[in-house]
Amino acid sequence: MGIYELLGSLEDARKGSNACDFNGYLEDYLDTLNEGSNQAPALKALFMMDHDLKIVVNLKIGVSKESISNQIIRYKDIFKLENEAVICPYIVYGKREENEKALLLVDDDYIYAKGMYYCLTEPSSPYQEAKNDIVAVDMADTETVKDAFAKLFIKRAGQVQRELDHRHFNNYDDVYAHCLALSEAIGESLFTDIKNSDNREQFIRSCISRWFLIKKVVYVQFMVDKNILNTRFEGNVKAQRNQAKQYADSIRFVSIAEMHRGVKEETA
Numbered sequence: 001m002g003i004y005e006l007l008g009s010l011e012d013a014r015k016g017s018n019a020c021d022f023n024g025y026l027e028d029y030l031d032t033l034n035e036g037s038n039q040a041p042a043l044k045a046l047f048m049m050d051h052d053l054k055i056v057v058n059l060k061i062g063v064s065k066e067s068i069s070n071q072i073i074r075y076k077d078i079f080k081l082e083n084e085a086v087i088c089p090y091i092v093y094g095k096r097e098e099n100e101k102a103l104l105l106v107d108d109d110y111i112y113a114k115g116m117y118y119c120l121t122e123p124s125s126p127y128q129e130a131k132n133d134i135v136a137v138d139m140a141d142t143e144t145v146k147d148a149f150a151k152l153f154i155k156r157a158g159q160v161q162r163e164l165d166h167r168h169f170n171n172y173d174d175v176y177a178h179c180l181a182l183s184e185a186i187g188e189s190l191f192t193d194i195k196n197s198d199n200r201e202q203f204i205r206s207c208i209s210r211w212f213l214i215k216k217v218v219y220v221q222f223m224v225d226k227n228i229l230n231t232r233f234e235g236n237v238k239a240q241r242n243q244a245k246q247y248a249d250s251i252r253f254v255s256i257a258e259m260h261r262g263v264k265e266e267t268a
Helices: 003-008 026-030 040-049 068-073 076-084 110-120 128-133 142-152 157-168 172-188 190-196 200-223 226-233 237-249 256-267
Strands: 022-025 054-061 086-096 099-106 134-138
Touching (some): 003 054, 003 086, 026 054, 040 086, 054 076, 068 200, 086 110, 110 134, 134 157, 190 256, 200 256
């Protein structure tokens, strides 16, 4: 089953489903957006390129305990979020004849887009078979979104994704350094941010999800790099896996228990 059919079968909150908030034509969703929203420029640009596009908003996905990479990452707090561990803000999808494609879009950092892609397409996911039809991109630059979509139906998704990777990072070392910085930024003002949040429980969940996505990218991006396998480890996958695990383990986080304790102490 292609990605267009898979996503099209989802019911949204308007029909009482918890799977996603909205699933329908992009044109209809644009009518619900505030004119000044940060997401509007990229989404409007995509609509102008193809009036028949559809969109899934806030798709909720769980994280598989059976996934080898998730077992190696060993971030147990993510499983406490159950079927809402990762929430994909936007997936815009369409088809041309027999060709079905989708853009996974985030209004945050590109790393989170890649992490969501890895979660969405891992072996136990219903979307795994369509992994070669999905490209992850951030919405910060509308021209980048337009360029990715323009190439989506004429190039392989993997090629488009690699071009986006290279636009953001020169190599894996850049990816790792950026992931470390992202992780540290979450923790720097964590308890102040929790205190000032309108919905503390939701904010805590988002922190857990973001830390997991960072770890996911650090591990998986290292493992899928064949150049690293050959040049650094002479084809030794076990050695590569051990190093990938060390990198993932170096992404520090605050446990969910400690975050909740902090909330209780603030309100005591």
